[in-house]
Amino acid sequence: MICAPAFAEAADQPTEISAEEITRTVKTMTLDQFEGRAPGTAGEDRTIGYLIGRFEALGLEPGGVDGTWTQPVPLLHTALGTPDRLSFSSKGKSTALNAGKDIYVSTLQPRDRAVVEDAEMVFVGYGVTASERGWDDYKDVDLKGKVAVFLVNDPDFAAASDDAVAGKFGGRAMTYYGRWTYKFEEASRRGAVAALIIHETEAAGYGWSVVESPQGENYGIAKPDGEMTSLALQGWISGEAAQKLFDGAGLDLAKLRVAARRSDFKPVAIGTKFAASYPVKQEVVKSQNVFGKITGKTRPDETIIFGAHWDAYGEGPPDEDGKIYRAGANDDALGIAGIMEIARKFKSMPQPDRTIVIAAWSAEERGLLGSEVYAQAPIYPVETTVANLAIDVLQTAGKAKDVILVGKGQGTLEDDLAKFAKLQGRVVTEENLPERGLFFRADHFSLAKRGVPVLLMMSLAGASDLVVGGRAAGQKWIDDYTGKCYHAACDAWSPDWDLTGAVQDIDVMFDIGNSLAYSKDWPEWKAGSEFKERRDASAEARQ
Structure with a gap:
């Protein structure tokens, strides 16, 4: 369990998560020049270049293989x-x-x-x-x-x-x-x-x-x-x-x-x-994961990973508006924007004790493949990876009275989700369709299989209780998104987006990671989780 948060004291007020910065990132990543961000395409090359440029501008260090920004992801297509x-x-x-x-x-x-x-x-x-x-x-x-x-x-x-x-x-x-x-x-x-x-x-x-x-x-x-x-x-x-x-x-x-x-x-x-x-x-397609990091001051070998996937579905048949690029504005350019904002906030604060890694995974839409390549050959040992906090699809319909929990009963990070949501005046709502197995369908799962404690923020797992319109409005957002635009060309940025709820969710993920960044505590799997035994076997590495 994580004890009470140990936030760092900053000389100046830390940067706040910005809806405007999130919008800027999403609008850029969904431009036609990125061609829907499919792995192994010219669109990927442009995406990787954009991500590296943004990470450099944020002041992150290269966090990939051998001091680079990337990790190769060889894919069979x-x-x-x-x-x-x-x-x-x-x-x-x-x-x-x-x-x-x-x-x-x-x-x-x-x-x-x-x-x-x-x-x-x-x-x-x-x-x-x-x-x-x-x-x-x-x-x-x-x-x-x-x-x-x-x-x-x-x-x-x-x-x-x-x-x-x-x-x-x-x-x-x-x-x-x-x-x-x-x-x-x-x-x-x-x-x-x-x-x-x-x-x-x-x-x-x-x-x-x-x-x-x-x-x-x-x-x-x-x-x-x-x-x-x-x-x-x-x-x-x-x-x-x-x-x-x-x-x-x-x-x-x-x-x-x-x-x-x-x-x-x-x-x-x-x-x-x-x-x-x-x-x-x-064919064999050469793709890449992208990593930036903030090296920890006192315990640099202990790592907290914030992750989202950069890829989407590329070119497809035209939709009713003639769009052909399935660029995944919400799934998951919005997640990438979220982890960039988390990185920006960390950079405005004193150096954390533990290392913060910002991971942009490839080929999530093809079966969690980029994160699986990483998990098979991790750059940062899984035994001393403190947690993997993942963002994949956030609701864009405004502030919510609650936050959706995916994978109830798995680990102590869900208790910390409840704690920090409460500080926002929110409560936790369990996913309403656990039989769909969303816990196993996002990139955090590749590390969960290796025993790393994980938490997924995904608004598709249940209808949010929105401040305006309640749960009915939250369900309408899910129905409209999944029924019309999920994995389709119309998953695009819209001026109708209200990102105040997404900012709440990104904030709570930052707060959880921040409480770990200046702490000596280690999240755990709960009794009954299929991943507890794997984590327990490496306990000595965390002594």
Whole structure:
């Protein structure tokens, strides 16, 4: 736990977080010259140059690799073409599948074709192996060369209150085991040649249109052959197509859903083979994370990271106003503007005892890849990283009476969020759709997996109780943003933005980091968090 804040005494009044400076940053980063800030493009080159220039102007030191401002992020970019073959076959009968409607897949193998040759399909329940929860869906079944078929979310997502599994995986709140990334990684560890998740809108947290929106593209971290995923194809099967698959195999999918909620569940051979052959365009894209820092005065090896992602979605189809660049004004140019303001405020104060790192991550929209590259080869040891405070999407509808907590019960930083929000006259509201797993869908998660205490500020996790209009107005803001402009060209700066609420949120993140910057305290994971054991194992490094 963090004790009472130990703010530094400054000779002059510290700089305040400025809505005008935030606006200036967002308007600049969404100019057409940045081309929507897609990794590996000319737009990235201009973005990196802009970020470095801003960090220098703020008086930050280079915080990247070997005294530079950056860290390389090598990315594999793939795009599937029209399949030559895509089918299920059972009992001598082959059924053609409609790419995009029945099934959506992509690949993270650097090959010119993605091929699955009549591979046996196996239903593996939720695809979870969690020894700490007494759970193993695989039961040592050999998946090498086979196709794993999963249910989405956690084993207790749809459990009745009297089911033995109820609450074992957080109930309606998603755990890491419910994320599709975990399921694909686990299938690859077991040698599967392909992996398909059965889509359900409620359990996934989004509809089929979101599943297919990447249009066959995928990004991953470029890896040597020996570390490459075994999955030639990974993706989703629609609920309707899955029902036909199981019906055709003489299996009752509804009963299997129930069976998969028991710890004694065993994988079920579907008795159907999957075949696919896609042409693939593939390239290695050179991207970069960007870092500035303020070196700590007395404990420089102890690091506090403020992070946001610089990337957006690049060029896309024109919207109704003719815009083609999906430049992510809110997601996440506003987050970058926030961490720049935090850096500016720190620079107006006495040198902190601990090192402050300002991190602008690449390729968040492609799967948290920039932060994952960093977490695999950290510039600042994770054992002595005090906290990672992340900003990703802030509401732009004015002051709020509350602040939204993402990931309740994970760590003591949430207690500090409540403490500093109270000083603003605000309260904490828990995210209202924890089953969507937003805690696992932003860059802080890459460091959380390595045990670093984290806190995410994200307004999409719940409707803010706005000073003007209350929670109904907060929900309207979410509905308008997610329904119209999320990941679209209309996520653009608007003169209608009211950034007073965003300034509140940035201020509270600064206050939390500032209380740590002049302190000897270490935030912790709470009992029951899946990340506590990893952090506890490195306790000696923080003595």
